[in-house]
Amino acid sequence: PYSNLSYWAGTVITSLLKSIPFIGGWVTTLVRGGPGMSGDTLNRFMALHVTLVFLVIVGLIVFHILYLHKVGSNNPDGIEIKANKGPDGHPVDGIPFHPYYSVKDLFGFGIWLIIFGAIIFYAPTFHHIFLERTMSTPANPLKSLPDVTPPWYLSPFYAMLRSIPNKTAGILLMVFAVLVPFVLPWLDRNPVKSTRYRPVTRVLLIIFFINFFVLAYLGEQPPLPKYFFVERLGAFIYVAFFLLLPFVSKFEPTRTPPARVRFHAH
Incomplete structure (x- = not known):
């Protein structure tokens, strides 16, 4: 409407x-x-x-x-x-x-x-x-x-937008944050697909989701200086997750799947 x-x-x-x-x-x-x-x-x-x-x-x-x-x-x-x-x-x-x-x-x-x-x-x-x-x-x-304030599902990106003092840089960061999940299959190159057997990725994923909900909360709050540091830290964690994923997925140690998984897989 x-x-x-x-x-x-x-x-x-x-x-x-x-x-x-x-x-x-x-x-x-x-x-x-x-x-x-x-x-x-x-x-x-x-x-x-x-x-x-x-x-x-x-x-x-x-x-x-x-x-x-x-x-x-x-x-x-x-x-x-x-x-x-x-x-x-x-x-x-x-x-x-x-x-x-x-x-x-x-x-x-x-x-x-x-x-x-x-x-x-x-x-x-x-x-x-x-x-x-x-x-x-x-x-x-x-x-x-x-x-x-934007809807709750857009508030994390709004929090990242206003965390950058420069308007152009903030917009570029927001656009990057929205588009980067589309290339996730190319960033995660580990042959082991399940995070059950990838301890490092599992921890990073938990941190990522907690950080996402924190940004969602901050995006609904007034733009006060006391939130700026947390918003910038949250934006850094969000971007770092995707930038580090190709290296983590390539070099992280993986656990051996249990016997039931190996039996069904082979």
Whole structure:
């Protein structure tokens, strides 16, 4: 909904484009359709979401499926099921995706669709539980919000953005933090897939998730100086996890899987 929160959030988000060297102001005006937020901005946002964003999402899904077929699915024990051999010595293909996995996915999607449809058609005001109250306030360029904070799932990246004094550097850090998980399969090069048998990666992963939730909490707090050090430390830990992963996954000692795993794997 085009609410007051949407108006000011759009103003803040489009202002990030001003940090682009040389052409930042021109790009910001182009995206907004003028010097400020207006009806032209809504037209551009709609066109962006139904064309470019849609195509990007479709491309990422296709890329994900292609890479999934190449490396295979993972499991808690990290076993490559297709490596199993039958009594005749030939490889066993394991469990096919259809109908065993596809039916489960369709069942989960059906449950979600029922809940979604029930809220939309029979309890449209129920969304106030999940959304902020300002989402129900009409857009008003003369009434700014007292405190604009992103949704909880974006607050860790917002905390990293404001932890850097330089605006351009903060935006680059935020963009890097959002995009780097997409290349995680290339960063983790260890042949042992399960963290059950990789003690170093297991510890780093626990630290990473604790740090992520701390950043999520800080991102919802006011931008006070007492939080800056913790936010910068959290941003450093977040980036260090991904940068160190190729070296850790290559040189870390791995544990020997138990007999039950070795039996099924071979």
